[in-house]
Amino acid sequence: MARTDQPIQPLELDCADASVTQEMARWLSHLGAERRLSPKTLEAYGRDLRQCLAFLAGHWGARVTLKAFSALEASDVRAFMAMRRTEEIGGRSLMRALAGLRSFGRFLEREGKGKVGALSAIRAPKVAKSLPKPIHMEAAKRLADADERAGEDRETWILARDAAVMALLYGSGLRISEALGLKRREVPRPGEGDVLVVTGKGNKTRMVPVLQNVLQLIADYAAICPHQLSPEGPIFVGARGGPLSPRIIQLAMERLRGALGLPDSATPHALRHSFATHLLSRGGDLRAIQELLGHSSLSTTQVYTGIDSERLLEVYRSAHPRG
Numbered sequence: 001m002a003r004t005d006q007p008i009q010p011l012e013l014d015c016a017d018a019s020v021t022q023e024m025a026r027w028l029s030h031l032g033a034e035r036r037l038s039p040k041t042l043e044a045y046g047r048d049l050r051q052c053l054a055f056l057a058g059h060w061g062a063r064v065t066l067k068a069f070s071a072l073e074a075s076d077v078r079a080f081m082a083m084r085r086t087e088e089i090g091g092r093s094l095m096r097a098l099a100g101l102r103s104f105g106r107f108l109e110r111e112g113k114g115k116v117g118a119l120s121a122i123r124a125p126k127v128a129k130s131l132p133k134p135i136h137m138e139a140a141k142r143l144a145d146a147d148e149r150a151g152e153d154r155e156t157w158i159l160a161r162d163a164a165v166m167a168l169l170y171g172s173g174l175r176i177s178e179a180l181g182l183k184r185r186e187v188p189r190p191g192e193g194d195v196l197v198v199t200g201k202g203n204k205t206r207m208v209p210v211l212q213n214v215l216q217l218i219a220d221y222a223a224i225c226p227h228q229l230s231p232e233g234p235i236f237v238g239a240r241g242g243p244l245s246p247r248i249i250q251l252a253m254e255r256l257r258g259a260l261g262l263p264d265s266a267t268p269h270a271l272r273h274s275f276a277t278h279l280l281s282r283g284g285d286l287r288a289i290q291e292l293l294g295h296s297s298l299s300t301t302q303v304y305t306g307i308d309s310e311r312l313l314e315v316y317r318s319a320h321p322r323g
Helices: 018-033 039-060 066-070 074-086 091-110 117-121 137-143 156-172 176-180 212-224 246-260 268-281 286-293 298-306 309-319
Strands: 195-199 205-209
Touching (some): 018 039, 018 066, 074 117, 137 156, 156 246, 246 268
Antiparallel strands (some): 195 205
């Protein structure tokens, strides 16, 4: 149940009356406070629901009320999804929109404000599975070498910082937000530890191993960083000493792509994919890799089984007993 001890201001929408906007505001507050969804997910869910309400208002020729929304029919939902498809929206976005609408419907039902049965009758749109594109092992190592960018007109400490971040993404399989969210005190000095505790999606923490050479790269960067790195502050800082933006690392990767002849698919996130792929190809256990990546579902990790199929077939042929 959503908390109702504090008044929540209804959103202002021309397409829906106050009964709907009040519950919409309470639903979003519930998702943020109790479900701890990320701000980006909340923004997307809110946008999807507003688009649906605007469509329904035009579809029905009247502002949407709670009573009307509760009487939603499957044909109304299909019409909305069809309209979104005409705008060339991908399957993942449609699936997210339907998930958001269902969440709102369940919220209304729990609050005793109606039951929207039509939403559960709609099949989720099919999403084409796209396999992550890993970076070759040697190229991944070169991305973490500051000397590869020696010709750039950038300060030495910035080149060292970027190399340390990329080494961490590849060496420990971190999301870029997890790497940039690390505090100085959370990163052991070389020889004083080999584990990081990172905070991932949903504020979930997990332990991941970190290589000593990666810790050395971080220590080398920290030693020449002109800004004071306090124990409670971020280990990686921007040019002016504030938090480092993920976009800066993405831009650094773009420059290196050209220098190393890598495709556009070589992104900071691709280093995380490469970490998983290279572990798997060397015989890593899928469930162990799931834990290292912080995936809540094994099915999310299983996408990597299709990446290095040639290597897996080679292992199969060499290991399978022949009659």
